[in-house]
Amino acid sequence: MKRIVPIILASLLTSVLFATGPVKLLNVSYDPTRELYQDFNAAFAKYWKAKTGVDVEINQSHGGSGAQSRSVIDGLQADVVTLGLAYDIDAIAEKAKILPTDWQTRLPNNSTPYTSTIVFLVRKGNPKHIKEWSDAVRDGVAVITPNPKTSGGARWSYLAAWGYALRHDNNDDAKARAFVTHLYKNVPVLDSGARGSTATFAQRGLGDVLLSWENEAHLALKEFGADKFEIVYPSESILAEPPVAVVDKIAAKHGTTEVAKAYLNYLYTDEGQEIAARNFYRPRNEKVTAKYAASFPKLTLFTIDQVFGGWQKAQAKHFGDGGVFDQIYQAK
Amino acid sequence: MQLHFKRPGILPGFWPAYCYSVLYLTLIVLIPLSAVFLKTATAGWTKIWHTISSPRVVAAYEVSFGASLAAALASVVIGFVIAWALERYEFPGKSIVDALVDIPFALPTAVAGISLTSLYAPSGWLGRYLEPLGIKVAFAPLGITVALVFIGLPFVVRSVQPVLEDADHEVEEAASSLGAGRWQVFWRVLFPAFRPALLTGFALAFARGLGEYGSVVFISGNLPMKTEIAPLLIIAKLEEYDYAGAAAIATAMLVASFLMLLLINIVQGRSRRFMETKLS
Numbered sequence A: 001m002k003r004i005v006p007i008i009l010a011s012l013l014t015s016v017l018f019a020t021g022p023v024k025l026l027n028v029s030y031d032p033t034r035e036l037y038q039d040f041n042a043a044f045a046k047y048w049k050a051k052t053g054v055d056v057e058i059n060q061s062h063g064g065s066g067a068q069s070r071s072v073i074d075g076l077q078a079d080v081v082t083l084g085l086a087y088d089i090d091a092i093a094e095k096a097k098i099l100p101t102d103w104q105t106r107l108p109n110n111s112t113p114y115t116s117t118i119v120f121l122v123r124k125g126n127p128k129h130i131k132e133w134s135d136a137v138r139d140g141v142a143v144i145t146p147n148p149k150t151s152g153g154a155r156w157s158y159l160a161a162w163g164y165a166l167r168h169d170n171n172d173d174a175k176a177r178a179f180v181t182h183l184y185k186n187v188p189v190l191d192s193g194a195r196g197s198t199a200t201f202a203q204r205g206l207g208d209v210l211l212s213w214e215n216e217a218h219l220a221l222k223e224f225g226a227d228k229f230e231i232v233y234p235s236e237s238i239l240a241e242p243p244v245a246v247v248d249k250i251a252a253k254h255g256t257t258e259v260a261k262a263y264l265n266y267l268y269t270d271e272g273q274e275i276a277a278r279n280f281y282r283p284r285n286e287k288v289t290a291k292y293a294a295s296f297p298k299l300t301l302f303t304i305d306q307v308f309g310g311w312q313k314a315q316a317k318h319f320g321d322g323g324v325f326d327q328i329y330q331a332k
Numbered sequence B: 001m002q003l004h005f006k007r008p009g010i011l012p013g014f015w016p017a018y019c020y021s022v023l024y025l026t027l028i029v030l031i032p033l034s035a036v037f038l039k040t041a042t043a044g045w046t047k048i049w050h051t052i053s054s055p056r057v058v059a060a061y062e063v064s065f066g067a068s069l070a071a072a073l074a075s076v077v078i079g080f081v082i083a084w085a086l087e088r089y090e091f092p093g094k095s096i097v098d099a100l101v102d103i104p105f106a107l108p109t110a111v112a113g114i115s116l117t118s119l120y121a122p123s124g125w126l127g128r129y130l131e132p133l134g135i136k137v138a139f140a141p142l143g144i145t146v147a148l149v150f151i152g153l154p155f156v157v158r159s160v161q162p163v164l165e166d167a168d169h170e171v172e173e174a175a176s177s178l179g180a181g182r183w184q185v186f187w188r189v190l191f192p193a194f195r196p197a198l199l200t201g202f203a204l205a206f207a208r209g210l211g212e213y214g215s216v217v218f219i220s221g222n223l224p225m226k227t228e229i230a231p232l233l234i235i236a237k238l239e240e241y242d243y244a245g246a247a248a249i250a251t252a253m254l255v256a257s258f259l260m261l262l263l264i265n266i267v268q269g270r271s272r273r274f275m276e277t278k279l280s
Helices: A004-017 A031-052 A065-073 A086-095 A152-168 A173-185 A194-202 A214-224 A248-254 A257-266 A270-278 A286-291 A304-308 A311-319 A324-330 B014-041 B045-053 B055-088 B094-101 B109-120 B127-133 B141-166 B169-177 B182-211 B216-220 B230-239 B243-279
Strands: A023-029 A056-061 A080-082 A114-123 A209-213 A229-232 A236-240 A244-246 A300-302
Touching: A023 A031, A023 A065, A023 A257, A031 A056, A031 A194, A031 A214, A031 A257, A031 A270, A056 A257, A065 A080, A065 A086, A065 B230, A080 A257, A086 A311, A114 A152, A114 A194, A114 A214, A114 A270, A152 A173, A152 A194, A152 A209, A152 A236, A152 A304, A152 A311, A173 A324, A194 A209, A194 A214, A209 A214, A214 A229, A236 A304, A244 A257, A248 A257, A270 A286, A304 A311, A311 A324, A324 B055, B014 B243, B045 B055, B045 B243, B055 B094, B055 B141, B055 B182, B055 B230, B055 B243, B094 B141, B109 B127, B109 B141, B109 B216, B141 B182, B141 B216, B169 B182, B182 B243, B216 B230, B230 B243
Parallel strands: A023 A056, A023 A080, A236 A300
Antiparallel strands: A080 A244, A114 A209, A114 A229, A114 A236
């Protein structure tokens, strides 16, 4: 026994000093991308092995986008982050200073290789005839959406409704506010996250319409059966851009900068785009978009920069302490 | 000033035990708690006051304290009955019931929250019968209380059980033979003996309820001003990267719960001393 201990210690030491074996990459992501990155990681590992002969092992961490961002700020060793909104990567850049604040200009398309949007999931046959945002604010329609204070997806839903109202009522801020106030009057339950809301709508049978990520809506159809629900596309919605970035300082420390960059770039290749499309994320690449056109009905998509002047402004005005969302609920 | 330590006669190991207790409390309790206070202090008084006095936060405190109080009271009544049944009667499956009491300790609270929600939601097994009666459990304050009773019950049962076990039958018999009715025996002889244990159980269930997050967020519906609990607002503040604001809400809760627990401890001490003087 006594003789074994030093051997174990020595081997531990060498394995720490001369890290052999596969290169390890930690991708810190948000909740709905679980299935997407499972597929993508396998494809990338194969590609990287073929290209460089090096094995790469990618570990995934999932959770609410904001919570994940805080973990990285507090020291979670993420080589790359793939989060739900740019605001959460901005926070890492600002507070932990481990990547530059202009990170979003480093990769094409605002560093968002795939996009998504907010759509409606309704019960089969659409008994309440919900076709448009204006139907969701009607009296007697129950709307399910998470709490924007705790869920990134819910913030996209809120902004989609606000943007729709602005564009249909001559950019009148007061009318948009009244519209969104009506919408939230129709919400009986505010779950803390997107998956919670999906469960409330699909399993507990609450509500007439679920404001959902497009990919979550497709997953719900797959999971609970297309005979129970259907997806309704409103005429307009918001272009949700979930961005990706290499965390410079952590990747440099791990010596993974090169593979981390290649990992994110691979998302933009034909294969990466196809994997995104198969997991119901809208690809950026036109060729792949054309191929999967059937999965992604056309609708007018406005961006947060166009309508709200970017995340920082939207966050401060709508979701900050005492912001519009707080006022909507305190006005009663 | 001289510090007085009460040393128990012959038992060795006083200093190691004492030092260990202080070290443990410092590392595990005091340092993290003082970090909360320090973080709060970075905000400045105006911001702290603004945060903890905003209507949404005040409403959440009311929900949290109200539901925890109601749940702790309910747990005391139900818990006492369960403990009584387990200690006083023999029935088949008793050991299974006894083990079941502890389940809420072991179960991840999120599981408890999700199953209670499925049961009490308007489409759930129980909810569908309560809904026509106008009783709304899930997504209403009542649901929060139900979840907290589930979480708090074992604390009461396990605090009261040993006392019930130790209670001498002779005392009851003596009381009866002196002409006390059954109700009198229970109320004037037995109950005062259980009171300190019931208070302990109440305090534990109440404190546990205040901090509970996992089970409540599923069943409460999280509607601002109505069913949002204070811990949820702490998470909401963190989501805004407002660490100081989150710490401020936590500090206000800590101070309030500390005062309440202190009060309960004082009452409990009185009640115990009262018992001791009465018996001796």
